[in-house]
Amino acid sequence: MATAVKGPTKVRVVLPQPHAHQERFINSETKRIVVRAGRRSGKTMGVAIRAVQRFLKGKRQLYAAPTAEQIDKFWYEVTQALAPLVDMGVFKKNETEHYIERPGTEQRLKAKTVWNAETLRGDWADDLYLDEFQLMDEDTWEVVGAPMLLDRNGSAVFIYTPPSFRSAGVSKARDPRHAAKMFKMAQADTTGRWQAIHFTSHDNPYISQEALGELIQDMSKQSYRQEILAEDDEIQLSWLVYR
Numbered sequence: 001m002a003t004a005v006k007g008p009t010k011v012r013v014v015l016p017q018p019h020a021h022q023e024r025f026i027n028s029e030t031k032r033i034v035v036r037a038g039r040r041s042g043k044t045m046g047v048a049i050r051a052v053q054r055f056l057k058g059k060r061q062l063y064a065a066p067t068a069e070q071i072d073k074f075w076y077e078v079t080q081a082l083a084p085l086v087d088m089g090v091f092k093k094n095e096t097e098h099y100i101e102r103p104g105t106e107q108r109l110k111a112k113t114v115w116n117a118e119t120l121r122g123d124w125a126d127d128l129y130l131d132e133f134q135l136m137d138e139d140t141w142e143v144v145g146a147p148m149l150l151d152r153n154g155s156a157v158f159i160y161t162p163p164s165f166r167s168a169g170v171s172k173a174r175d176p177r178h179a180a181k182m183f184k185m186a187q188a189d190t191t192g193r194w195q196a197i198h199f200t201s202h203d204n205p206y207i208s209q210e211a212l213g214e215l216i217q218d219m220s221k222q223s224y225r226q227e228i229l230a231e232d233d234e235i236q237l238s239w240l241v242y243r
Contacts, residue, residue, distance in 0.1 A: 011084050013056065013081050013082065013084065014081065015049050015053070016049065018045075019206065021046075022043075022046030024197050025046060026049050026053070030155070030195040031193050032156050032194045033155070033157045033194075033197065034195070034196050035197045037159065037161065037197075038201035038227060038228045039161060041199055041204045044070075044131060044159070045073070047159060048063075048081075049077075050157070052078050054126070055078075055082075055100075058107050059126035061109040061125060061126065062123055062127070063129040064112055064131065064140075065111075065130075066115050066132050070113075070131065071111040078111075079100070082100055082109075086100065090102065097110070098110060115137065116137035116139060119140075120144045120145060121144050124154075125148055125149065127155050127157070128145055128149060130156070130158050134163045134171065134179040135163070135171045135173065138178045161230055162232045162233065163179075163226075183198075183232070184196075200228060200230055201228040202229075216228065
């Protein structure tokens, strides 16, 4: 739960209770966070909670994912949480452009579809979130994303599930291993600038473990390792580079 104030009136902004692994990045002040997580593990929900909390502190938030369908979950959660303040006129919401802002200020929370550097251009942020980062062209971060954070020494959160043969067909990445390489770099970092966080679908207490068990029976061992356990397969990733 977070709060915001309009004059003497304190408004409650209700957010879902995060699970332990979500809390690790929701509350982190590390400048660069790489999250490798399984499907339905709560990674996007965690990002939504973090974005709302930081937005209410006046920070400019930008969430990016490759397709409109992928931003729907994030947008639904943030608009539900901030609805009371939008209704009161504290914030203005634009459903077409997917942003919520405080009129007359630079305080804004925005969601947009991004595949590559060109589709990310034209903005800046205190906090940048790149979801399904493994599918994005590397220049999305290296050429455009990083400079967006210069104004206020901002932070970046990269979220990914290990790529598979299936996802390789839609990926815009030149190197399918780029997200995995970033994760390994974050793991090896000793400066405190990078943080690597890994959790699986099993770690989300809010999904049906029975349903998850049924799903696992229908998956190959390879798919289970990638999609549920979120394990990077170096052999497969190497093959994808030369596909």
